[in-house]
Amino acid sequence: MGYVAVKGGLEAIENSEKLLDFFRLKGGSSPVQVRQIQEQFRLAVDKVVGEGSLYAPYHAALALKQSEGDTIEASFILRAFSSTISRTHYSLPVKTTQMRIIRRISAAFKDIPGGQYLGPSRDYTQRLLNFELDSENKSHIKRFLHESELEYKKLSNEDIGMFPKVVDLLRKEGLVIDSKKQEFEEPFDITREAVAYPLARSGRLQAMARGETGGMLMIAYTSMRGYGDIHPTLGELRVGYVPVYINKNGEEIYAGEVLVTEAEVIARFISKDKTDKPRFTIGYGFCFGHNELKAISMAILDRTMQAEKPKVPAEDQEFVLSHIDGIESSGFCAHWKLPHYITFQSDLDRIRATRKKRGGDE
Amino acid sequence: MSKKKILSVKDLNLIHGKKPCGRCLELTGPEVESNICPVCGSIVACADISFDLNEGEILGIVGESGSGKSTIVQCLYFDVRPTGGEAYISCFEEGKVNIFSESSQKKRYMRSNLMGIVYQNPQRGLNFDFSCGGNIAEKLLMAGIYNIKKIRDRSTELLTKTEISTERIDDPPGNFSGGMQQRVQISKALANNPAILFLDEVTTGLDVSVQARVLDLIRQLQRQLGISMIIVSHDLRVIRLLAHRTIVMKNGRIVEMGLTDQILEDPQHKYSQLLVNSML
Amino acid sequence: MNDMNDVLKRKNRKYNFGFIDENSKREIRRKILKAVAIPGYQVPFGSRELPIARGWGTGGLQITLSLIGPDDILKVIDQGCDFSVNAVNLKRFIQKTTGVEITEDTLKATIIQTRHRIPEEKMGENQILVFQVPYPEVLRTVEPSEAVTREMHAEMNYSKLWVYLYEEIVKWGEITIGARYPVKVNGRYIMDPSPIPRWDVPKLHMAETLYLFGAGREKRIYAIPPYTRVEPLEFDDFKFNVESFDGKACSLCGSTDTFLDEIFNSETGQKTYICSDTSYCSKVSARKKVSHE
Numbered sequence: 001m002g003y004v005a006v007k008g009g010l011e012a013i014e015n016s017e018k019l020l021d022f023f024r025l026k027g028g029s030s031p032v033q034v035r036q037i038q039e040q041f042r043l044a045v046d047k048v049v050g051e052g053s054l055y056a057p058y059h060a061a062l063a064l065k066q067s068e069g070d071t072i073e074a075s076f077i078l079r080a081f082s083s084t085i086s087r088t089h090y091s092l093p094v095k096t097t098q099m100r101i102i103r104r105i106s107a108a109f110k111d112i113p114g115g116q117y118l119g120p121s122r123d124y125t126q127r128l129l130n131f132e133l134d135s136e137n138k139s140h141i142k143r144f145l146h147e148s149e150l151e152y153k154k155l156s157n158e159d160i161g162m163f164p165k166v167v168d169l170l171r172k173e174g175l176v177i178d179s180k181k182q183e184f185e186e187p188f189d190i191t192r193e194a195v196a197y198p199l200a201r202s203g204r205l206q207a208m209a210r211g212e213t214g215g216m217l218m219i220a221y222t223s224m225r226g227y228g229d230i231h232p233t234l235g236e237l238r239v240g241y242v243p244v245y246i247n248k249n250g251e252e253i254y255a256g257e258v259l260v261t262e263a264e265v266i267a268r269f270i271s272k273d274k275t276d277k278p279r280f281t282i283g284y285g286f287c288f289g290h291n292e293l294k295a296i297s298m299a300i301l302d303r304t305m306q307a308e309k310p311k312v313p314a315e316d317q318e319f320v321l322s323h324i325d326g327i328e329s330s331g332f333c334a335h336w337k338l339p340h341y342i343t344f345q346s347d348l349d350r351i352r353a354t355r356k357k358r359g360g361d362e
Numbered sequence: 363m364s365k366k367k368i369l370s371v372k373d374l375n376l377i378h379g380k381k382p383c384g385r386c387l388e389l390t391g392p393e394v395e396s397n398i399c400p401v402c403g404s405i406v407a408c409a410d411i412s413f414d415l416n417e418g419e420i421l422g423i424v425g426e427s428g429s430g431k432s433t434i435v436q437c438l439y440f441d442v443r444p445t446g447g448e449a450y451i452s453c454f455e456e457g458k459v460n461i462f463s464e465s466s467q468k469k470r471y472m473r474s475n476l477m478g479i480v481y482q483n484p485q486r487g488l489n490f491d492f493s494c495g496g497n498i499a500e501k502l503l504m505a506g507i508y509n510i511k512k513i514r515d516r517s518t519e520l521l522t523k524t525e526i527s528t529e530r531i532d533d534p535p536g537n538f539s540g541g542m543q544q545r546v547q548i549s550k551a552l553a554n555n556p557a558i559l560f561l562d563e564v565t566t567g568l569d570v571s572v573q574a575r576v577l578d579l580i581r582q583l584q585r586q587l588g589i590s591m592i593i594v595s596h597d598l599r600v601i602r603l604l605a606h607r608t609i610v611m612k613n614g615r616i617v618e619m620g621l622t623d624q625i626l627e628d629p630q631h632k633y634s635q636l637l638v639n640s641m642l
Numbered sequence: 643m644n645d646m647n648d649v650l651k652r653k654n655r656k657y658n659f660g661f662i663d664e665n666s667k668r669e670i671r672r673k674i675l676k677a678v679a680i681p682g683y684q685v686p687f688g689s690r691e692l693p694i695a696r697g698w699g700t701g702g703l704q705i706t707l708s709l710i711g712p713d714d715i716l717k718v719i720d721q722g723c724d725f726s727v728n729a730v731n732l733k734r735f736i737q738k739t740t741g742v743e744i745t746e747d748t749l750k751a752t753i754i755q756t757r758h759r760i761p762e763e764k765m766g767e768n769q770i771l772v773f774q775v776p777y778p779e780v781l782r783t784v785e786p787s788e789a790v791t792r793e794m795h796a797e798m799n800y801s802k803l804w805v806y807l808y809e810e811i812v813k814w815g816e817i818t819i820g821a822r823y824p825v826k827v828n829g830r831y832i833m834d835p836s837p838i839p840r841w842d843v844p845k846l847h848m849a850e851t852l853y854l855f856g857a858g859r860e861k862r863i864y865a866i867p868p869y870t871r872v873e874p875l876e877f878d879d880f881k882f883n884v885e886s887f888d889g890k891a892c893s894l895c896g897s898t899d900t901f902l903d904e905i906f907n908s909e910t911g912q913k914t915y916i917c918s919d920t921s922y923c924s925k926v927s928a929r930k931k932v933s934h935e
Contacts, residue, residue, distance in 0.1 A: 194861055328697075341721050342722065346820030467796075
């Protein structure tokens, strides 16, 4: 009876699972170590911890191995995993001024207190395929590490210092709007509460921090290209480790540190009325891992969604937030592969009836 | 003409502003030639509006743009929520309930069953994604008529009445000329034999010859159907042609109210005089 | 951090009964109660993350998991079939985390989770049918914004949907909605009955069974309590009708009163029909065999 899966569904699933392993391993190369993925596929891991919304780089690397490098699938596995862990604490708000920085730039000022810090970046590399990587071996790595050890010692040095935030300089001058009020509200938790629009800013930021990089980039790009341009300047982009504390019986306890990316865009200024002095608006982006495109896109969208009357897609909260979650969109897209025999049978019935109405054959 | 009241409006006002200071009403109006409160900057779109509409009557509201004349109609059709005042419709709850204090469900009932409106901009009154017949059907469906034949018959009848070829019943209004779109709006507004019809600058922006046809149509319909109407226009010529009684507005207030002929021949208020003189 | 990794890495970690933690289950049950109290109204809920993909029945699954107890007997169907891959997958997951008894017999099950069908056999008062829902919002076809559709429901402003049906008739001479046919529940809310065929819509009306609908991705739960009026939208002169299988019969059990799948035989290319409800089909076949003998 061919494709019609009347019986044997279980067997088919089990065989299909086996085939996955077969296709992963049939080439016979040596197994990829999870540690290798965690260290050398750093940016893929960072994408997965962000989109999977669980800061667990080891698990993310394992998920990447399991999913043969598919970051959306790996994020999904990580999220499902996180739902099995009980939530024992909520962390206290992290202070990114305490960030142990690996990279920090500002596009707004040539010189900033603390200085620009290019850090690891592909921005100024020429995108030429590097064939030398093909013959990279352990002794190369050893030699490279030995040579660079002195040079990069600074990176692991604790007293590289903490930097003031660029936006705070403008804030002191009263040039940017004060959004302090919202900061004291208990944050909305979209994983626990039912989302309704308009959604509080904390909920919007949470949804975006969990969002899928490609999806957010795409919608943010519509704004950048002109569908609701916010005239952004990248005030600051910083990547680094921030300490996380939890509150236990009134005591602040250090829980560890997480690698994050933070972006702040300074955007079009506004004023409350004709007499009020104008102030710049701010868009804020923050995500787990080193993921600059996501943090910048998030900052842009945070600002576009502050529009009072949405005119373009990027300004429409419901439009943006209901379409950026990679787990939801990929799940729904994949569901079209499920059998739809019944609904299609129903459609066949309708097209035949309609054709009959127009005369002649069905 | 009977003198039975169909609509009664009392002390209607609408103030736009985040925090009106409380003195907005005394500090604005035609005397100071402004509807912006000098203290808090609130805009008094309309205030102290009281009038009655009688059965089968056409009441005109005339005034320059920003005088608050459209605001009144928008409040009565529940497009905007007034900040104060009351209104009663004789065929709703025996005219004993202030319609502004009703639930949005009840308001929807009134809009669907007791009122019709024709806007200056057909984009507002018509859904351009629906066909012309679909637009009329919407009004009938809102009133609970779930019978395709009845809907088609009524739409055909209305289109004939408004001089639109019934062959075009299934065309989208986007394919129509401005004058035709206005006539489709009128068909839609009349679909449920509303007790009150609001006409908001319906001929503004149309060619003179098209204007004349639309006005003629309104007059005919009023004669045939005896609907009570409120017609809002900045153009005294339109008012003269249609309205039995007229309200003259300036800076959000009524400055004069009376029989249309009387106002045209012997305007009392300075502004009415200016208006009448400029027409001649 | 290493200790933490060890904790997380532990193999054979024990999952809670029904996977979801008890607090979350309780919250979902509260939302179900609200849904039952307001038939046809979509109750928003904090949809949990599951190891099953969004769009693959996570809404139905959350309802099932928060209601199921050790004594329940579960049946899961997809397209009417107990053995379709997705039904098997969900069953595997539920059984792994609850250990409940699984059945294929519609009349034996206490909870049935379904995608796209209502079983042919009439279900009773002691049973619950849980539907998987992709699009909870019946008005989505005519209005994309959630904020607007919620307002439309509140005001019972359904004219746009009615005009949509009117325009269908004008354009096609028929309402071309196949599955997911809109229904009015208890004279108040218009509801999406999930993508069941029109064939199953009459079974929603005054049923003995509690019907629960879950949309995980869209985060909505709604319900039709037993003995509730459920009417498909129709015009006086354009009545709702179900799929026609005139003159056709199941090639396996011979039934002429069931929803049939149209199949092309892979060898002959001939079109044949079989019952979409496979467990019912086997029952009928077995019965016929016995009476033959």
